[in-house]
Amino acid sequence: MTVTYVVTSTMSSLADATTTIADLKERVLAFTRERDWEQFHSPKNLSMALAAESGELMEHFLWADSAESMDRCREDARRRKIEEEIADVVIYSLEFANVTGIDLAAAIEAKLTANAQKYPVEKARGRSEKYTEL
Amino acid sequence: MTVTYVVTSTMSSLADATTTIADLKERVLAFTRERDWEQFHSPKNLSMALAAESGELMEHFLWADSAESMDRCREDARRRKIEEEIADVVIYSLEFANVTGIDLAAAIEAKLTANAQKYPVEKARGRSEKYTEL
Amino acid sequence: MTVTYVVTSTMSSLADATTTIADLKERVLAFTRERDWEQFHSPKNLSMALAAESGELMEHFLWADSAESMDRCREDARRRKIEEEIADVVIYSLEFANVTGIDLAAAIEAKLTANAQKYPVEKARGRSEKYTEL
Amino acid sequence: MTVTYVVTSTMSSLADATTTIADLKERVLAFTRERDWEQFHSPKNLSMALAAESGELMEHFLWADSAESMDRCREDARRRKIEEEIADVVIYSLEFANVTGIDLAAAIEAKLTANAQKYPVEKARGRSEKYTEL
Numbered sequence: 001m002t003v004t005y006v007v008t009s010t011m012s013s014l015a016d017a018t019t020t021i022a023d024l025k026e027r028v029l030a031f032t033r034e035r036d037w038e039q040f041h042s043p044k045n046l047s048m049a050l051a052a053e054s055g056e057l058m059e060h061f062l063w064a065d066s067a068e069s070m071d072r073c074r075e076d077a078r079r080r081k082i083e084e085e086i087a088d089v090v091i092y093s094l095e096f097a098n099v100t101g102i103d104l105a106a107a108i109e110a111k112l113t114a115n116a117q118k119y120p121v122e123k124a125r126g127r128s129e130k131y132t133e134l
Numbered sequence: 135m136t137v138t139y140v141v142t143s144t145m146s147s148l149a150d151a152t153t154t155i156a157d158l159k160e161r162v163l164a165f166t167r168e169r170d171w172e173q174f175h176s177p178k179n180l181s182m183a184l185a186a187e188s189g190e191l192m193e194h195f196l197w198a199d200s201a202e203s204m205d206r207c208r209e210d211a212r213r214r215k216i217e218e219e220i221a222d223v224v225i226y227s228l229e230f231a232n233v234t235g236i237d238l239a240a241a242i243e244a245k246l247t248a249n250a251q252k253y254p255v256e257k258a259r260g261r262s263e264k265y266t267e268l
Numbered sequence: 269m270t271v272t273y274v275v276t277s278t279m280s281s282l283a284d285a286t287t288t289i290a291d292l293k294e295r296v297l298a299f300t301r302e303r304d305w306e307q308f309h310s311p312k313n314l315s316m317a318l319a320a321e322s323g324e325l326m327e328h329f330l331w332a333d334s335a336e337s338m339d340r341c342r343e344d345a346r347r348r349k350i351e352e353e354i355a356d357v358v359i360y361s362l363e364f365a366n367v368t369g370i371d372l373a374a375a376i377e378a379k380l381t382a383n384a385q386k387y388p389v390e391k392a393r394g395r396s397e398k399y400t401e402l
Numbered sequence: 403m404t405v406t407y408v409v410t411s412t413m414s415s416l417a418d419a420t421t422t423i424a425d426l427k428e429r430v431l432a433f434t435r436e437r438d439w440e441q442f443h444s445p446k447n448l449s450m451a452l453a454a455e456s457g458e459l460m461e462h463f464l465w466a467d468s469a470e471s472m473d474r475c476r477e478d479a480r481r482r483k484i485e486e487e488i489a490d491v492v493i494y495s496l497e498f499a500n501v502t503g504i505d506l507a508a509a510i511e512a513k514l515t516a517n518a519q520k521y522p523v524e525k526a527r528g529r530s531e532k533y534t535e536l
């Protein structure tokens with residue numbers, strides 16, 4: 001398998017509108033395989049890495065209120081770091097799906113369907129309570 | 135805007151091979167908008183939700199070693215729950231990208247490129263150390 | 269070793285004013301040893317459990333703003349659950365200290381001293397920025 | 403209020419054997435008040451900080467197995483960092499207890515009592531399953 005990364009930080013070839021989940025999964029898998037890192041990528045370890053990266057994302061917003069947290073996503077230098085953190089979260093999610101054979105699009109569709117039953121529009125509109133408290 | 139979820143858990147219409155990131159982002163955004171939940175979805179709150187869901191995913195593997203964690207992903211009942219947890223993580227990631235206007239595919243590509251420089255194949259192969267220790 | 273828990277939820281014999289860290293560490297260690305759970309309590313696993321419990325604590329405050337999060341700590345039913353979550357976090361912290369031989373009081377004292385240098389009163393007063401940005 | 407930190411990293415005056423939870427809570431509260439940081443320390447924000455610090459602790463053990471994670475706690479340079487991370491976790495736990503008025507020793511005692519009922523010695527000995535699966 002030959003994977004060539006010609007992308008530079010100033011020229012990005014991928015975009016959400018045209019990139020499938022499978023495309024990204026393959027990128028991540030190729031990165032892992034080239035480094036022989038599959039041996040470290042158990043579901044346990046990947047779930048830890050995912051949680052640790054989520055923590056790093058959260059650190060950008062610790063003492064801010066909600067409005068300030070949006071402002072921080074607009075400051076250039078910080079925005080770049082935030083993009084890196086959310087990218088890390090999704091990279092580990094994709095790799096978790098790779099090693100466990102989970103189809104993320106199908107899993108997300110199923111979860112949104114389940115959530116729609118827990119949170120019917122007429123009951124949940126404008127409310128943040130958990131479905132057990134609605 | 136009309137969004138209809140005809141999908142059932144036994145019939146899934148989406149699959150990673152054909153679903154773009156933008157498709158999933160739209161699904162999540164539609165779900166949020168129907169419920170008027172955008173008011174709760176600040177970057178701060180979404181990063182918390184993401185970290186909390188990562189914690190729930192991790193709970194499936196707490197006391198298992200790496201090999202056992204893979205076994206757990208194969209048990210039917212548990213697998214369904216694990217699929218739900220990783221779906222939740224990605225749903226919140228997609229919504230985070232929605233509210234901040236981040237293109238995830240571009241961010242992931244940029245991060246993989248940066249990682250490739252931190253972890254060149256010849257130095258990183260088969261090693262789990264952080265790049266600062268390679 | 270005989271450990272007897274005669275405490276009931278309505279009668280609590282311990283209190284912060286008179287309980288040392290060592291007292292609590294012993295309680296947790298006894299609980300673990302009675303169940304032969306030391307085999308599962310590696311630093312890795314305990315750090316995961318700690319992070320997972322932190323996530324559960326956080327879930328009580330996901331969509332609340334700061335003021336509402338304080339209100340939630342005052343509602344009786346929820347307060348009990350919040351007490352359980354923070355107890356879990358500290359229990360795992362104590363057990364982490366047990367298995368690694370860390371003296372928590374000394375570690376906390378050292379960390380507060382280090383923090384006092386990073387955040388001198390005159391520079392940090394009333395500000396939430398990270399020390400690198402002060 | 404006068405709080406003086408004469409402690410240096412080479413001379414530590416506190417130890418688990420003689421330090422009460424209340425002693426540590428006061429230290430942390432004094433540190434916070436001197437900096438007028440109570441305004442940032444809502445339960446929500448403190449739970450986030452706690453989860454983020456747990457994530458940092460976890461990062462030391464991401465790709466290690468259980469035995470290696472113990473080895474890492476013995477390496478001098480890394481041990482110091484691990485001590486700092488667990489100290490941060492407990493500092494935020496103490497401050498969470500401060501702002502919510504929770505007595506940690508009582509909460510821990512109550513939780514251990516509840517856990518003892520969920521995990522009776524004869525059923526739980528040597529087993530890592532959740533109580534719902536025992």
